[in-house]
Amino acid sequence: MAALPVRQAADGGLEVLLVTTRETRRWIPPKGWPMKGRKPYRAAAIEAQEEAGVTGQISKTPVGHYSYGKRLAGGGVVPCQVAVYVLAVTDHLPNWREQGQRDVQWVSPEVAAMLVEEPELAALILDLARSTSLEE
Template sequence: MKPLQQVAALPVRRAEDGSLEVLLVTSRETRRWIAPKGWPMKGRKPHRAAAIEAREEAGVTGQISKTPAGHYTYDKRLPDGSAVPCRVAVYVLTVTGELPSWREQGQRDVQWVSSEAAAVLVREPELAALIRDLAHPADVADVAAPRG
């Protein structure tokens, strides 16, 4: 079966010590740690759809990359218990704002963690690898501006 396509935002910011932090959310059903993601949206470019998912699921806004930082695959569980393969394009979102309330607040847990912790917490190995790659100092100069 050909994988279904999804988009995700990987919300990031710089910690005071200069390290990269990642915002993870829990899925609604299994409560596993994930990046905010969803289906492509008609009339929206994929990166814009990813930014909307971040706002709705995690309550964050910011500067979204126009090209994916990478992709990962996972099996999406359906209500009948079956699963379908999905390929997710991941767009880095440099967070500049956190909303006081958002659409899925209370439906998910949201947590800022170090990039190292994020790579351990997510279950998808390809997403963990992408997070580790972003955290490499040579690769993150423009990923997230320092907080101040």
């Protein structure tokens, strides 16, 4: 599961927060594996806090899914499907668990769609930007 952190930009539009992976430095939303005893949306919110230092209101249902190939240390690839939950960001912490291990960047949905490598994720981000208001 993944959190897609969003906030209202100064111009009234939507901004999306992306982080880099630790190894390949690809741009992705904060994501992780299921956590025992936690609902998927709660686990996604925890990942956003640990990887990007953001907290806020997380959606309880995913806005969509995307697929990617998880690269393994031995060179293999495992197909994964990721449920994406929107996180309306209310706070950016001064310190967080993976600070310094990843780059963090707020960008427009259009730029985010260009930065991510997964076509399904890019489409999801653009669809969300067209259909979402933070006041909902």
